[in-house]
Structure formats: structure tokens, C-alpha cells
Amino acid sequence: MSRRSPLIRWLLDPEPPGLGLDLRTGELSVARLSTKRGKPELDLCVTAPLPPNCLAFSMLEPNILDPKALGQSIEKVMLRVGGANGAKRLALSLPDYVARISVVKLAEAPRSTSETIDMLKFRLKKSLGFDTEKARIAFERLPGITPAYLTGVMHESVVGQYEDFLAELGFEVGLVIPASVSLRQLLAPVASSKLAPGADYFFVNVEREYFTVSLVRDLEVPVLTRTLGLRSGDGDGPAAIYSEDDLLREIIPTAIYYRENLKGSSLERIYYRSLRPDLIHLRELLEEQFEAPTEPLNLRSAMGVAENLKMDAALADSVSAAAGAALGSAA
Incomplete structure (x- = not known):
């Protein structure tokens, strides 16, 4: 791969992104973390509606239909969270069906990272529904004697569109993660x-x-x-x-x-x-x-939650995927 996959960052990066954005049909949520008291804690969260037809979630096709409308909605919410305290590194949570998450077992242990990717792509070839050469793949070796891997796959055109779109808004996508994994x-x-x-x-x-x-x-x-x-x-x-x-x-x-x-x-x-x-x-x-x-x-x-943050159960459920993404692999 020509650039480091955000799905790979999900598995490898020890530093929590600090700012999580969760997109789903008709709605977005943002969660911001603070480290003022040492351990990251949730100090601000917002949920807001999205304009109709600005997104069409899909595993196979670019998702963003109306970049202007989506961008305005995200920028408006970011202003409500105080410009995210200047944070530019962002974690993105997407609906589960945009990615393919599976556990893949191999007959023998690969000898290198590149061989692991090749073997996983071969095993996933029939189940993906698209050419594995167009796939971003991330994996984590699971405990046990038999080589088994937690594997995440997204189509290059899907994850690349989100990366480019958010970069235009001034954010580096440090993490892309399915909601259930978050x-x-x-x-x-x-x-x-x-x-x-x-x-x-x-x-x-x-x-x-x-x-x-x-x-x-x-x-x-x-x-x-x-x-x-x-x-x-x-x-x-x-x-x-x-x-x-x-x-x-x-x-x-x-x-x-x-x-x-x-x-x-x-x-x-x-x-x-x-x-x-x-x-x-x-x-x-x-x-x-x-x-x-x-x-x-x-x-x-x-997770830690700031004492002054007012959050009822419904809001907590709405922002939890964004909060998990913001924690990243520090969770």
C-alpha cells in the first residue's frame, strides 16, 4: 500500500486521537477527550442531524454525495465543541456494513507482514464482493496456537474519499473504525x-x-x-x-x-x-x-467523564461510538 492505512493505525497507534466523529444515516456525533487530569476523559459531546441525501453508506461505492452540505454540518458541530480545542487529528467511526470485519484462520503462520496480507487477501477473495487489490486491509493476530487474525477490510475508494474530504476541512484522519469495533x-x-x-x-x-x-x-x-x-x-x-x-x-x-x-x-x-x-x-x-x-x-x-458534562442515557448511547473512536487503541 502506498500510504499507511487508517485501519492499520486503529490497530497500531498508541496515542488516542482525542476527537471522534461518528457518522450514521441522518445524524452525526462528535466526542472530545481531555487529558487535563491525566487519563483521557470525555469532556464534551454533541449529536446533530445531517441533511437528507448527503451520505449513502456503502461498502463498494464512495459514500459522500453532497460534500458541501456534509462539510457545513461537520464544521457547525465543531464550532459547538470549541473548535475541538485546536485538535486536528480525528478518528472516524462508520456504520459496520461499510467495512468487512471477520476472523480469518490460516493453515500456517506467515513469515512476514507482506505474506500475512497476501494470505489474508487470498482467504477473503471470495467473500469480499470486490477485487482484493482495491482493498485496505488491517489485521491483528489473536491469541492461540492456530494462526488466526481479526481482519478489517474497506474499499480503497470509500476510505480514500473520507480521508480526502476531511483533509479539506483541516483534519488528519488518524483512525477509521467500524462502530461496533469502537x-x-x-x-x-x-x-x-x-x-x-x-x-x-x-x-x-x-x-x-x-x-x-x-x-x-x-x-x-x-x-x-x-x-x-x-x-x-x-x-x-x-x-x-x-x-x-x-x-x-x-x-x-x-x-x-x-x-x-x-x-x-x-x-x-x-x-x-x-x-x-x-x-x-x-x-x-x-x-x-x-x-x-x-x-x-x-x-x-x-471511560472517564468530566464532572461538569451533562449527559443523559440517550445522549450517551448516541455518542458512545464517537467516544470509543476518540480513545483509539488506548481504550
């Missing part, structure tokens, strides 16, 4: 402090137009990520708003797969984050199907 970064220390060593847990990210189910084993090894509620066919872009029954139809086989195919017996918790307040039975539904205690992701428990 949220799992927030969740990881919470799970480690609450659950027993070797425990498994599920995380369900319930967005307005799609949901993602992730399984983490032994507290730190992601082994399953499924993004659902998408159009049948190419899986590119969200379908109509899904119902509680739609969610249930997908959750039931996932729970069965964990118990029967993966022989799971150490499931201790189901965590979730929901932007669908209309799904009033969500917690009970998850608890019943997975047969494990269930609780929402609590942003205040997951």
Missing part, C-alpha cells in the same frame, strides 16, 4: 473487570437500521461478528427498519450456534448498546435467548 474497545475493560477469567460474552450493537452481534471468548478473543438487518443480495446498505421479530429471528440461531457448534459453556454476560428505544423488550429478549445476564453498555462506567 464500542467493543469501550466495553473490553468493563468486561475484564466484571467477568471471571476465561469468560465469554456477546455484544449486540443495535443501530437504527441494522444490528451487529459479536462474540468475544476468553474475555479478549473475538471469534464471531455478524451484521444483520441488511438488504438481501449484496448486503450493501441498510434495509427498511427492522422489527423486534426480525431481531429475534437472527438472535435465535446465533444463540444455538454458540451452544451447539462452538460448544460454548462459559457465557457470562450479554452487553448491548441500543439506538432503538422502540424495542422496549430488547433486554428481556436477549436474556431469554442467550440464557445469560444482560446489561446495557454504560459509557460512564467504560
Whole structure:
């Protein structure tokens, strides 16, 4: 690759970006971190609507349809956060279906980084839906004897457009991350402090137009990520708003797969984050199907929050992906 991928930075950069921008259909959120008291803490967050038709999220095609309208919306929000305290390094969170996140196992351990990339691209070739030569790929070796990698892939035309667009607004994109990965970064220390060593847990990210189910084993090894509620066919872009029954139809086989195919017996918790307040039975539904205690992701428990920041539960849920992105790999 001719330039260092932001997805690679997500895995490698130790310095938190400090400013997170989360884009989703019809809305954006910004989270700003402060290090005045040492450890990064959330000191300001904003959620604002986006103009219609300025974005069309897709894995295969450039997403930004109206750069002027989107740029004006972002600049307006940045003014509300005080110009981001002069921050120019920005982390970007995008809908899960813009990227392909998967765990890839290899028959043998690669001998170099370039060989790893080649082998992962070969394994992903049939499932991607586009030429792997047009892919930005990032990977992280997972614990264990068998070579297995948490792999993130985005189309060059998609991630490149965001980079160039935000550069014109004066921001360096130090990090591009799918929303569920950003949220799992927030969740990881919470799970480690609450659950027993070797425990498994599920995380369900319930967005307005799609949901993602992730399984983490032994507290730190992601082994399953499924993004659902998408159009049948190419899986590119969200379908109509899904119902509680739609969610249930997908959750039931996932729970069965964990118990029967993966022989799971150490499931201790189901965590979730929901932007669908209309799904009033969500917690009970998850608890019943997975047969494990269930609780929402609590942003205040997951990271430091400034004492003077007023943030109700709905706002915390809306900005949590931006906050996780702002923390970066320091989460």
C-alpha cells in the first residue's frame, strides 16, 4: 500500500486521537477527550442531524454525495465543541456494513507482514464482493496456537474519499473504525473487570437500521461478528427498519450456534448498546435467548467523564461510538 492505512493505525497507534466523529444515516456525533487530569476523559459531546441525501453508506461505492452540505454540518458541530480545542487529528467511526470485519484462520503462520496480507487477501477473495487489490486491509493476530487474525477490510475508494474530504476541512484522519469495533474497545475493560477469567460474552450493537452481534471468548478473543438487518443480495446498505421479530429471528440461531457448534459453556454476560428505544423488550429478549445476564453498555462506567458534562442515557448511547473512536487503541 502506498500510504499507511487508517485501519492499520486503529490497530497500531498508541496515542488516542482525542476527537471522534461518528457518522450514521441522518445524524452525526462528535466526542472530545481531555487529558487535563491525566487519563483521557470525555469532556464534551454533541449529536446533530445531517441533511437528507448527503451520505449513502456503502461498502463498494464512495459514500459522500453532497460534500458541501456534509462539510457545513461537520464544521457547525465543531464550532459547538470549541473548535475541538485546536485538535486536528480525528478518528472516524462508520456504520459496520461499510467495512468487512471477520476472523480469518490460516493453515500456517506467515513469515512476514507482506505474506500475512497476501494470505489474508487470498482467504477473503471470495467473500469480499470486490477485487482484493482495491482493498485496505488491517489485521491483528489473536491469541492461540492456530494462526488466526481479526481482519478489517474497506474499499480503497470509500476510505480514500473520507480521508480526502476531511483533509479539506483541516483534519488528519488518524483512525477509521467500524462502530461496533469502537464500542467493543469501550466495553473490553468493563468486561475484564466484571467477568471471571476465561469468560465469554456477546455484544449486540443495535443501530437504527441494522444490528451487529459479536462474540468475544476468553474475555479478549473475538471469534464471531455478524451484521444483520441488511438488504438481501449484496448486503450493501441498510434495509427498511427492522422489527423486534426480525431481531429475534437472527438472535435465535446465533444463540444455538454458540451452544451447539462452538460448544460454548462459559457465557457470562450479554452487553448491548441500543439506538432503538422502540424495542422496549430488547433486554428481556436477549436474556431469554442467550440464557445469560444482560446489561446495557454504560459509557460512564467504560471511560472517564468530566464532572461538569451533562449527559443523559440517550445522549450517551448516541455518542458512545464517537467516544470509543476518540480513545483509539488506548481504550
